[in-house]
Amino acid sequence: MFGWRLSPGTGYCEVDGELVFLDLSRDKYFALRGNDRAAFERLRVGEPNDSEAMGRLVATGLLARAQDGTDLSATSVDIPARDLSERSEERFSVAMAIATAMSLRRARRAMRPERIAETINDRRRRKAKLGVPGSDRAATLIAARYAASRWINPVPPRCLIDALALDQILLSRGLAVEMVFGVRLAPFGAHCWLQTPETILTGTAAEARNFTPILVIG
DSSP states (O other), rough: OOOEEEOTTTTEEEEETTEEETTTTTEEEEEEEEHHHHHHHHHHHOOOOOHHHHHHHHHTOOOOSSSSSSOOOOOOOOOOOEEEGGGGOOOHHHHHHHHHHHHHHHHHHHHHHHTHHHHHHHHHHHHHHSOOOOOOOHHHHHHHHHHHHHHHOOOOHHHHHHHHHHHHHHTTTTOOOEEEEEETTTTTTEEEEESSSSOSSSSSSHHTSEEEEEEOOO
């Protein structure tokens, strides 16, 4: 049955009564309001929309046709309460420092506005190909070693660059974890982190819990 999905690289959530969207292809966060929000709300619950309302929604680039009905669910993921601070201190590793430096260089290129959507779609495909999530123990160990080796690299810490860099290292070892984009309002802020079902791997659990997930890759 014909229906609608969100376009690849697009997600949304409800924050403080607003429907907030992330469109990676345009590297943009925005809210749907007024008639556009009303049309989207009708579409996601299967109610009729007039052609003018649908035309406006399609023009936003949010929607893609689907062959198996409409599914426009908001992003939902559990945020773990545990992070790397609960692990014992990992020693500096020359091998990991080299891997970190190489991965950070790739991440700086991959996160450019004109490339971020392609990067995230590639990560999604690679994670799907692995088929199963990486084990929490193995992913957490590598993340702790990454953190212990990160200080030697002059690239300033940023949530997205570190999430992309560590994700690349984990994927190269056959481990797929979730990359989560989050948002908050008043004041507006955006955040990105990696997590297993049990542990936040980049940043802290307290920081991640200040944001509402808007897009999950993994």
